[in-house]
Amino acid sequence: MSRTVAVVGASLAGLSAARALREQCYDGRIVVIGDEAHAPYDRPPLSKEFLARRASLDDIALGAPDDADLGLEWRLGTTAVGLDRLSHSVLLADGSEVRADGVVLATGARARRLSGSEGLGGVHVLRSLDDAVALREDLAAAGRLVVIGAGFIGAEVASTARTLGLEVTVIESQPVPLAGPLGADMGAVCAQLHADHGTRLLVGTGVAGLVGTGRVEAVELTDGTRLPADVVVVGIGAIPNIEWLADSGVALGNGVLTDARCATNVPGVVAVGDCAAAWSATRERHVRIEHWTHALEQPATAVATLLGTDRPTPTPVPYFWSDQYGARIQFAGSRREDDVVRVLEGSCADRSFLAVYERHGHPVAVLGMNQPRLFTRWRRQLRAAVLTHS
Amino acid sequence: MIPVCPTTALPPGEAIRVEATEPIAVFNVDGDFYAIDDTCTHQDASLADGWLDGCAVECPLHASCFDLRTGKVSGPPAKTPVRTHKVVVQGGTVYVQPGTAADGAA
Numbered sequence A: 001m002s003r004t005v006a007v008v009g010a011s012l013a014g015l016s017a018a019r020a021l022r023e024q025c026y027d028g029r030i031v032v033i034g035d036e037a038h039a040p041y042d043r044p045p046l047s048k049e050f051l052a053r054r055a056s057l058d059d060i061a062l063g064a065p066d067d068a069d070l071g072l073e074w075r076l077g078t079t080a081v082g083l084d085r086l087s088h089s090v091l092l093a094d095g096s097e098v099r100a101d102g103v104v105l106a107t108g109a110r111a112r113r114l115s116g117s118e119g120l121g122g123v124h125v126l127r128s129l130d131d132a133v134a135l136r137e138d139l140a141a142a143g144r145l146v147v148i149g150a151g152f153i154g155a156e157v158a159s160t161a162r163t164l165g166l167e168v169t170v171i172e173s174q175p176v177p178l179a180g181p182l183g184a185d186m187g188a189v190c191a192q193l194h195a196d197h198g199t200r201l202l203v204g205t206g207v208a209g210l211v212g213t214g215r216v217e218a219v220e221l222t223d224g225t226r227l228p229a230d231v232v233v234v235g236i237g238a239i240p241n242i243e244w245l246a247d248s249g250v251a252l253g254n255g256v257l258t259d260a261r262c263a264t265n266v267p268g269v270v271a272v273g274d275c276a277a278a279w280s281a282t283r284e285r286h287v288r289i290e291h292w293t294h295a296l297e298q299p300a301t302a303v304a305t306l307l308g309t310d311r312p313t314p315t316p317v318p319y320f321w322s323d324q325y326g327a328r329i330q331f332a333g334s335r336r337e338d339d340v341v342r343v344l345e346g347s348c349a350d351r352s353f354l355a356v357y358e359r360h361g362h363p364v365a366v367l368g369m370n371q372p373r374l375f376t377r378w379r380r381q382l383r384a385a386v387l388t389h390s
Numbered sequence B: 001m002i003p004v005c006p007t008t009a010l011p012p013g014e015a016i017r018v019e020a021t022e023p024i025a026v027f028n029v030d031g032d033f034y035a036i037d038d039t040c041t042h043q044d045a046s047l048a049d050g051w052l053d054g055c056a057v058e059c060p061l062h063a064s065c066f067d068l069r070t071g072k073v074s075g076p077p078a079k080t081p082v083r084t085h086k087v088v089v090q091g092g093t094v095y096v097q098p099g100t101a102a103d104g105a106a
């Protein structure tokens, strides 16, 4: 059995891996390496309660009272810069290394930035606690916010900023926001929340550039329009943090490539959470899932793989939620472009409904807005259906 | 004591939310009634909307499980237990006694 496991990345997936190691009776040393100075914290509140100052740092801490019993060696504020595949050594920025028998890669993702925005004050991305604190301070003194990208994080920031009294414009390059994850019909329904709450949404519009010297003053669109802005938030997706593995021999694509049980091509090295792209048998390609519940649950499988024990593969029904303008949006399953969506309960106009996506007459995904009880039932049913069919 | 509903209105496997100073969720597990705080200790979700699995309820939002008998949480993300409340069944009606822990609760 391995005597030292190094976990690289001290956030949800990394902490979940450390907990899973102990749950699965591993009693060796566990070293958790994380480049942020903070103890693990929860990211979803950063665009919601924490940004609105309704949750404190304490509220969003991921650590639980029992975690002291895990006996973890923390290396916070420490960046991993390389991995030696033969000795399983994790190389650190200060020149030292952690020799390990097993390695869990959990370095997550970072926000994609808008090129040309470097060094311009008032322009933010939102991924880390430090990002959230900086944005929160800037919003407090601002009147006009422009959000670039109407994905989940962009929509949540817009919603929070409205509660703080800002004038908000959201710019989306696609004709319909959230069409990727939800499909055009349901994406359009969710996008109506913006107008309901006084946020201006501009779709099918590209950003030509940011205007301002020293500090941003406006966002210029491809049609020449200038939108004045005190603060700009760029929410255009995330990039996996895998560059540090470039010379390691670990196979990389859009993330660390793994099999369905989180094993990389290097024995003794597994990858989990937002940095990992696991093989999906149903979709016949590697899929990188960037959802909270996935980062929480998947490490149990990775750890079993590392310890060489048998355990079921991860829940085959991805799940995520988003809170926007007081509406609770929940989605579970895997949607494809040709699926047919039907509203089974409630109505889109009331902003309270349950919609099911069907393929060849079988439900494959479910979307709920303000329907937690029904949604939970459907999510369960989907999980049971997928388990019996696989 | 707060009257909740007739026993027949809360069949096995079902839950109901009761408005009190702090809302309470009452569950019927195979004919036994349990009451706990309705609001999850993690964030703002109603546990009455959760999934009943044996003597535990799974939060509808992020799936922390709470033991209905003790209020204890069995897994992350919630870190603290919910309070339990005593349930009394009298003359075909279910009542809760807010603030009085259920027998056997921690």
Ligand SMILES: Cc1cc2nc3c(=O)[nH]c(=O)nc-3n(C[C@H](O)[C@H](O)[C@H](O)COP(=O)(O)OP(=O)(O)OC[C@H]3O[C@@H](n4cnc5c(N)ncnc54)[C@H](O)[C@@H]3O)c2cc1C
Binding pocket: A008, A009, A010, A011, A012, A013, A014, A033, A034, A035, A036, A042, A043, A044, A045, A046, A047, A078, A079, A080, A081, A106, A107, A108, A109, A110, A126, A127, A128, A153, A241, A244, A272, A273, A274, A275, A290, A291, A292, A293, A295, A319, A320, A321, A322, A323
């Ligand atoms: C603002 C925001 C809101 C969100 N809201 C939701 C939501 O409502 N619902 C939902 O389902 N999901 C949501 N998510 C997504 C969810 O938070 C992520 O899926 C989850 O955090 C992934 O966890 P992770 O541990 O894999 O990666 P991360 O949380 O990204 O953690 C990776 C950690 O590794 C560190 N690291 C990176 N490189 C190195 C290195 N070389 N050496 C050492 N450490 C390194 C990083 O700094 C970071 O601390 C949200 C995310 C954000 C940012």
Ligand code: FES
Binding pocket: B040, B041, B042, B043, B044, B045, B059, B060, B061, B062, B063, B064, B076, B077, B078
């Ligand atoms: S709100 Fe219940 S687990 Fe998060």
